[in-house]
Amino acid sequence: MRGLRAWRGGTGPYVVALFLMAAPVWAVQPDEMLADPVLEARAREISHDIRCPVCQGETIDDSNAPIARDLRLIIRERLVAGDSDAAVVDYIVARYGEGVLFNPPAKGVNLVLWLAGPALLLAGIAVAVTAGRRRQVVEAALSPEEEARLREILKE
Structure with a gap:
């Protein structure tokens, strides 16, 4: 009975906090981040519009799948190489198809x-x-x- 009272009284909020901390976190790892904050912001902006090919409902920033990590690294490599945002997206679409875009263009199929x-x-x-x-x-x-x-x- 004492354990039930303790649950009702004081530990409930801590358990809820534990579950909130276990919620999905950004999947971008520190070793992936670029030193240049402008390029990193551009990479994040691009990756918010790219769907994880494995998870389908998540952006590559939110996904822990290995393919999502690869795509994040490709985006950053292309930006460091001097590609524009549109060129990076075109590169990814050429490799993985329009299915990786959250908002595909209104043309063709x-x-x-x-x-x-x-x-x-x-x-x-x-x-x-x-x-x-x-x-x-x-x-x-x-x-x-x-x-x-x-x-x-x-x-x-």
């Missing part, structure tokens, strides 16, 4: 991906409008014979 969302939205709106129009109740006027028959029924 990717154009289908960019247009599919809005097209499906418009199609959904069209279906909803069509279904709404079909549900409208149209009140038809009664013929004089039907009105007379209705009055007879209501009198009874």
